[in-house]
Amino acid sequence: FRWSFSHFVVLFYCDEFIRFAADKCGVLSCYANYKAGSCDNVAESRSCLSRVEKECAGDFRYRLIVTALDQLNCSEATPPETWASNPAKETCIWQSGEPEQDWRQCSLYGDTHLRTFGGELQTCRAIGAWPLVDNAYLEVRVTNSLFGKKATILSKVTVGIRAHGGCAMETVYEADIKDSPLPGVFADGATLAGKGVRLVALSPNRVELVLTHAGARLLIRRQGDFLSVALRLPPTLAGEQLCLRGCSASERLPAPHGEPAWLLEEADVACRAANLTGAYLDACVFDVLATGQKDMAAEASGAAVADLQELGATTPYRIVQQPSAAVEKSASAAAIVAGLLLAAVLHAKGCTVLPGAVR
Template sequence: MVARRAGARGRLSAMQFLSPFDPGIRAATLLLLLLLSSLLLTGLSAAAGECRSEHCSREYERSRERLQLVERPEPNTCRLLGAFSDCMRKTKRACRGHLYFHTNMGIVERTFRKYDCRRILAEAAAAPPVTRAPPPPPPPTVPAPLDDSVCSYRAAAAAEPVVCSLFGDPHVRTFGGEFQTCRLLGAWPLLDNAYLAAQVTNSRVGSDECATAPTKLTVIVKHNEPCTGQLTYEARANESLPRAFVDGAVSSGARSQHSAAVTTLVPGLHVAITVRHINATLEIRRVAGHLSFSARLPRELAEQPEARRGLQLCSRGCLQRERVDYRRVLSSVGRVDAVHAGRPVVLTAELVTDMCRQNRVIGPYLDACVFDALSTGKTAFMEAAREAQRDLERLLPQALRQLPNRTRLGSPVGGAPGRPAAAAPLLAAAAALWVLLRR
């Protein structure tokens, strides 16, 4: 009896020791629950926050090649387009503001409507199933290259080229030849047509809260059968420029005679993207820790109706509220502390003008060079204007010859960027002559 009582007391003591109401047990249980919840939420947020639009595109291309589909209005094509659209919609929340996602989504929706896929799929569902023998395996041969003329721009001989560029703090030269200095923060479209899309992201730079510069560039070569599948190129200011598109390819392939291709001109610092079937060349540079962009397109592709221009910087320029009268800014700048060649210096407009003149920049590129150095306090930033002028000289030599050969800053206020400073005195003289003739 005594032994049973002792055993009972021992079991009771153990039960009390393992009681869930014990403070130590409760604390350990709570800590374990918090750890499990944290791991679960981390996994969910990682899964929810990843934009998977490129995964959807790859699955679409793999399925199209596996089924040997040629895009045309028929059930299999429509089913594949529907699956592509469903995949994109599932990742829509994580892809908000993603240029690659929105471009792909627009293309698949337009193609679905163009082929009238709702009707085709409804009729296919109502029709009795047809038993077909599986298709024979494809022959183990490489497709013959396309004729060189298939992916060559047909109007190349007569097409007039135009150039757009973005560089520095930032300055925009539109396809129409207008120079603007802008305050652009965040992502802005540069161009967007049936063949190409490009977007720039600007971030703050220097001590001036208003100073911004390009830190990311995205270029999309759109799908154009048979010359190229969709290709994306991304550049970041804090990394060397990639040698290839994001999927690792350097061109659209030998079959199309490499119609779309990335060429490295200076490793890590300068690349060119050529799109032969539209006779387009895009150049991206990494200068002084920031990016610059130049694009040469045939005028007929660059010029778009007013309704389709949107906010494209190359077509419309920056919004009026984002524009900066850089001449007025330069006329009010005093002295700026900076570092040049590893030594502290005090910059003035006169000193910086002399330094920019040594870089052989003229007209609006001289103004941009001076503005960038004074607004950011970085003398290395002067290189952006020099390289942008070189790009214009190479891509469109006649446009450089039309610039005013001016090696001093433009008039403080009132003149249009890129026009000769002598225009204002000529207008004043003409007005005086008109008054005399009226007397």
């Protein structure tokens, strides 16, 4: 096969048209990995074009690309094996030498609890969209919304997958709290996005997304009125977003206080029934009190924690919250009483108490 001047002209104008128009049907994903002069890549592009033919048939860029590829006379090129029947090859497997037991886990769930890569469990109040993870392979953004009068919940998860050779095509997965069931396809309607990407609907309300070339695994779950996301990454891909640095101190919520004893007991019983202990139990009690949905909040919390544990996460070593005003006032009062008692003892023994020595 010999290239002619007309081949270059067709490809040049095709490329210029493509660059200056928005992609509405996903045809650019077929063009992104094309490398001029390679019939193997042409075959892969044709295979991709056949999958988007129905959605893109009326798109002028689709017709331009098809025409350009036809003029290359690569009819003998063999299309690559389909991604569905061809599991990720060695080239699409994360290889960094990091043992899997050192990989990090992160999760966002409930109202709203963040389990960081470092093992802290934080309760945050941050309304809006925030980056949970952002690296060269993917971006995970979470959207928090108000729920009732005093609660916030995770309402949307957006996973942006970045193009990575034949392992991944650029695409987006979205899960919304209103989705029932959760989508089993990407935002453009496709079910495939490269040899290293696997999207599986484990149940109507639970989805798994795996990027083998990045060592990433995500579990997204909808439980009643609650949405959760748990993920696992190699430590070198942790990034500097919420999963690593956590919420700012001003966004962390204090532990609940002033609640009736019977209400605390009911919440505790419901959360223990969901097999929660330690910091996870405390977070669950917080959710029950904040949302007023005793059974639903406890079940959602238990399910989210189960996803984290499936990814290999251990129990958080501590729960990080702002101390409540009541706790601070109590601690201050205790310090004053202790100081007065110490002053009284010293005075009784004839010791001089210097002003400011007891605080």
